[in-house]
Amino acid sequence: MLLGGNLPGLMRPLLRVVDLIRKKRDGGELTREEIAFLVEGAARGTVPDYQLAAWLMAVVCRGMTRAETASLTEAMLHSGDVMDFSALPAAKVDKHSTGGVGDKTSLVVAPIVAAAGLYVPMISGRGLGHTGGTLDKLESIPGFRVNLSLKEFREALIACRCALGGQTPEIAPADKKLYALRDVTGTIESPTLICASIMSKKLAEGIDALVLDVKTGDGAFMKKEQDAIALAELLADTGKQMGKRVVALITDMDQPLGKTIGNALEVQECLEVMNGDGPEDLRELCLELSAWMLFLGKRVRDVAAGRKLAQEMVASGQARDTFRRVVQQQGGDERVVDDPSRLPRARRMETVRSKQNGFVARIACERVGVASLILGGGREKQDDVIDPAVGIVLEKKVGDAVKSGDSLCTVHYNAGARLQEAMAMLEGSFVIRVEPPPPRTPLIRKIVGA
Amino acid sequence: MLLGGNLPGLMRPLLRVVDLIRKKRDGGELTREEIAFLVEGAARGTVPDYQLAAWLMAVVCRGMTRAETASLTEAMLHSGDVMDFSALPAAKVDKHSTGGVGDKTSLVVAPIVAAAGLYVPMISGRGLGHTGGTLDKLESIPGFRVNLSLKEFREALIACRCALGGQTPEIAPADKKLYALRDVTGTIESPTLICASIMSKKLAEGIDALVLDVKTGDGAFMKKEQDAIALAELLADTGKQMGKRVVALITDMDQPLGKTIGNALEVQECLEVMNGDGPEDLRELCLELSAWMLFLGKRVRDVAAGRKLAQEMVASGQARDTFRRVVQQQGGDERVVDDPSRLPRARRMETVRSKQNGFVARIACERVGVASLILGGGREKQDDVIDPAVGIVLEKKVGDAVKSGDSLCTVHYNAGARLQEAMAMLEGSFVIRVEPPPPRTPLIRKIVGA
Numbered sequence: 001m002l003l004g005g006n007l008p009g010l011m012r013p014l015l016r017v018v019d020l021i022r023k024k025r026d027g028g029e030l031t032r033e034e035i036a037f038l039v040e041g042a043a044r045g046t047v048p049d050y051q052l053a054a055w056l057m058a059v060v061c062r063g064m065t066r067a068e069t070a071s072l073t074e075a076m077l078h079s080g081d082v083m084d085f086s087a088l089p090a091a092k093v094d095k096h097s098t099g100g101v102g103d104k105t106s107l108v109v110a111p112i113v114a115a116a117g118l119y120v121p122m123i124s125g126r127g128l129g130h131t132g133g134t135l136d137k138l139e140s141i142p143g144f145r146v147n148l149s150l151k152e153f154r155e156a157l158i159a160c161r162c163a164l165g166g167q168t169p170e171i172a173p174a175d176k177k178l179y180a181l182r183d184v185t186g187t188i189e190s191p192t193l194i195c196a197s198i199m200s201k202k203l204a205e206g207i208d209a210l211v212l213d214v215k216t217g218d219g220a221f222m223k224k225e226q227d228a229i230a231l232a233e234l235l236a237d238t239g240k241q242m243g244k245r246v247v248a249l250i251t252d253m254d255q256p257l258g259k260t261i262g263n264a265l266e267v268q269e270c271l272e273v274m275n276g277d278g279p280e281d282l283r284e285l286c287l288e289l290s291a292w293m294l295f296l297g298k299r300v301r302d303v304a305a306g307r308k309l310a311q312e313m314v315a316s317g318q319a320r321d322t323f324r325r326v327v328q329q330q331g332g333d334e335r336v337v338d339d340p341s342r343l344p345r346a347r348r349m350e351t352v353r354s355k356q357n358g359f360v361a362r363i364a365c366e367r368v369g370v371a372s373l374i375l376g377g378g379r380e381k382q383d384d385v386i387d388p389a390v391g392i393v394l395e396k397k398v399g400d401a402v403k404s405g406d407s408l409c410t411v412h413y414n415a416g417a418r419l420q421e422a423m424a425m426l427e428g429s430f431v432i433r434v435e436p437p438p439p440r441t442p443l444i445r446k447i448v449g450a
Numbered sequence: 451m452l453l454g455g456n457l458p459g460l461m462r463p464l465l466r467v468v469d470l471i472r473k474k475r476d477g478g479e480l481t482r483e484e485i486a487f488l489v490e491g492a493a494r495g496t497v498p499d500y501q502l503a504a505w506l507m508a509v510v511c512r513g514m515t516r517a518e519t520a521s522l523t524e525a526m527l528h529s530g531d532v533m534d535f536s537a538l539p540a541a542k543v544d545k546h547s548t549g550g551v552g553d554k555t556s557l558v559v560a561p562i563v564a565a566a567g568l569y570v571p572m573i574s575g576r577g578l579g580h581t582g583g584t585l586d587k588l589e590s591i592p593g594f595r596v597n598l599s600l601k602e603f604r605e606a607l608i609a610c611r612c613a614l615g616g617q618t619p620e621i622a623p624a625d626k627k628l629y630a631l632r633d634v635t636g637t638i639e640s641p642t643l644i645c646a647s648i649m650s651k652k653l654a655e656g657i658d659a660l661v662l663d664v665k666t667g668d669g670a671f672m673k674k675e676q677d678a679i680a681l682a683e684l685l686a687d688t689g690k691q692m693g694k695r696v697v698a699l700i701t702d703m704d705q706p707l708g709k710t711i712g713n714a715l716e717v718q719e720c721l722e723v724m725n726g727d728g729p730e731d732l733r734e735l736c737l738e739l740s741a742w743m744l745f746l747g748k749r750v751r752d753v754a755a756g757r758k759l760a761q762e763m764v765a766s767g768q769a770r771d772t773f774r775r776v777v778q779q780q781g782g783d784e785r786v787v788d789d790p791s792r793l794p795r796a797r798r799m800e801t802v803r804s805k806q807n808g809f810v811a812r813i814a815c816e817r818v819g820v821a822s823l824i825l826g827g828g829r830e831k832q833d834d835v836i837d838p839a840v841g842i843v844l845e846k847k848v849g850d851a852v853k854s855g856d857s858l859c860t861v862h863y864n865a866g867a868r869l870q871e872a873m874a875m876l877e878g879s880f881v882i883r884v885e886p887p888p889p890r891t892p893l894i895r896k897i898v899g900a
Binding site for chain 2: 058187
């Protein structure tokens with residue numbers, strides 16, 4: 001009567017979606033064919049959203065094995081086009097970050113590595129919530145087009161050895177479908193689903209090697225280092241199963257990276273780094289990521305040599321020249337590179353000041369990201385419009401000595417912004433203590449998969 | 451970037467669906483208000499199916515506490531109309547079975563209890579899969595209408611002290627919505643969800659007391675007795691929390707109940723029981739269920755007295771007279787009651803014979819249900835049309851001695867039925883052994899909540 005909703009096994013047709021959901025719900029291991037069936041159904045729209053949602057939740061609750069994760073990644077990759085750049089005369093390498101606050105390394109490492117002779121076909125995402133996105137940063141450069149077709153992407157890559165685009169409809173459509181669904185069904189937080197989402201898109205770029213920047217700390221998605229390491233291991237293992245060279249750096253996101261948060265402000269900071277200047281932590285991470293990319297792309301014999309080569313690309317101005325060509329190629333105003341004042345600027349500024357003497361013990365990183373979002377620099381919902389000019393410039397970072405009345409950070413805002421709310425959030429973000437804090441954990445906490 | 455899909459707590463509006471899904475996913479306990487919010491959203495269509503599906507799967511994977519189960523039941527109950535029969539001069543009692551093969555007691559116990567002076571407002575379901583449904587059985591009586599409006603249901607109850615109807619759009623619409631979704635998302639098998647589904651509909655009948663028949667064994671939904679007991683405890687506890695007198699009988703479904711499976715055949719067998727005849731197991735269970743209903747409805751002082759009164763209602767013909775009035779009231783051909791040959795009859799019969807001497811050790815109960823379904827007596831899909839005449843009559847039951855060539859069962863079928871398939875399934879259902887089987891476990895295995 002009420003409970004008789006399921007036909008006995010005797011009468012089942014082959015591969016019913018509900019049976020696959022039930023198998024995962026009961027902790028079973030899905031086969032490659034079963035996973036491919038579901039993923040194809042997602043991409044083609046033949047499996048309804050409610051069945052996908054139930055399956056995603058079962059995956060979150062029961063987990064997936066390494067073999068299932070590889071099958072899922074492979075199925076999502078092959079739900080769309082896979083670019084083939086094998087005819088190009090050097091290795092194709094990319095970098096991917098799991099997202100953070102003030103995390104802007106892509107704009108620096110892509111030109112460095114391309115300048116050094118490798119190809120960087122980089123497909124990035126947009127910001128959502130407290131973290132920023134590479135595409136939004138690039139679009140703060142007047143005219144810069146990130147919505148390249150696959151043909152334009154290929155042309156840009158050949159012309160500049162570097163192309164910076166967004167996900168096209170042809171790339172991993174199953175991921176596009178599942179990601180949108182995960183966002184509204186509480187099924188984001190699954191290492192397997194995160195891994196398949198990241199790796200299916202990255203592998204569609206036709207790359208030989210990938211360097212992963214897995215963030216950990218208050219401003220990262222993975223607050224706990226052990227979770228970040230587990231995800232990094234899964235990502236590296238999945239990439240290797242697909243025949244790619246992959247290394248993951250576990251890096252600190254307990255305070256924002258660099259000094260700026262906000263799209264145009266971050267582009268400006270990246271230009272400083274390309275000029276051999278900029279904040280030390282950002283410079284350091286950009287060089288290290290570039291070094292690993294050059295090493296995995298077999299441009300150099302070891303990471304130390306990669307680091308040296310990356311430094312040369314900056315010192316010689318070749319990284320900046322490559323970035324200028326990329327901006328021009330993708331329709332942006334390349335004069336920005338030598339004259340950052342051409343970037344959009346907020347009309348107003350306000351300063352957050354310390355109320356006491358001491359040392360900065362902590363900066364609540366996620367709150368700083370939210371403050372930038374509140375000012376209009378990020379999205380609460382997918383269709384929110386971003387103000388590229390607004391953001392925050394940190395005057396002090398963790399460990400710095402401060403006196404009462406010193407500026408902790410400057411808020412760049414435009415009329416109509418929720419300034420008071422952002423100011424209050426920032427004031428609460430800085431923890432000042434009398435004692436100097438213990439030495440910080442290193443920026444690069446661990447290297448996985450090397 | 452890719453992982454930033456969730457806004458930090460600081461920015462959340464009140465009661466976002468995705469947060470409630472995440473809370474349950476992480477094993478948290480939802481409040482009464484949170485559950486009511488989701489259930490109202492389901493009933494009104496303001497929460498999309500994919501969010502409900504993800505939440506249902508999280509409930510299946512993480513479970514719910516007794517308090518959550520009660521809140522869910524209450525919210526589903528109040529998603530629609532709750533009937534009020536408090537003005538009627540005697541207690542309102544009902545019986546609910548979790549479903550089995552040949553499980554037809556409703557048609558007997560409702561008239562017995564009504565004849566004894568209590569009111570039985572019974573809302574039943576249809577068969578799906580290998581189990582039958584009370585509504586389908588009633589509809590095999592020519593003209594019998596089960597789709598009563600609430601007004602007609604009330605009229606029938608006042609006229610006959612018994613009304614036999616189906617779920618109307620006004621009754622627990624949230625359950626209707628969620629049940630359809632559970633069927634296709636692999637989220638049927640949750641004690642909490644089963645409990646809320648059953649109890650919300652039963653409590654909407656405005657009853658004072660409820661007797662539950664929780665089936666266990668091969669032909670039941672709960673194959674394991676411990677699972678049946680756990681469900682029974684949850685049902686009884688939830689009913690009591692809502693102020694009702696509730697008892698659950700754990701009863702055997704390791705072989706079909708009675709001798710007939712199939713809609714008209716089962717009605718005929720019920721008439722035999724109302725005439726003081728019929729198979730012993732069916733007669734026994736009908737009397738026991740009636741006895742408990744009469745006791746919980748305070749018509750008698752103890753269950754033994756209830757049993758005696760139920761027997762009197764059968765022996766005196768008053769149960770049969772009540773059933774005749776109900777059939778008439780609901781538009782059916784009441785001549786069926788005294789002349790069962792007016793029920794639809796299949797045109798053809800075929801016999802399944804034993805190939806050896808020995809004893810019936812086992813009858814694979816679920817397979818017998820599927821055989822009836824294959825003949826056209828049940829539904830594979832919700833919109834399948836049923837042939838009321840077809841079915842199976844068991845000649846032998848577990849423990850019976852058989853000789854090679856003896857009839858084990860008779861198949862009633864019409865042209866176009868998948869006879870060979872059904873015959874093969876039935877032949878494989880009877881396990882004949884040389885040794886007599888051990889004494890059977892009692893039909894009523896346990897009583898919960900008394």
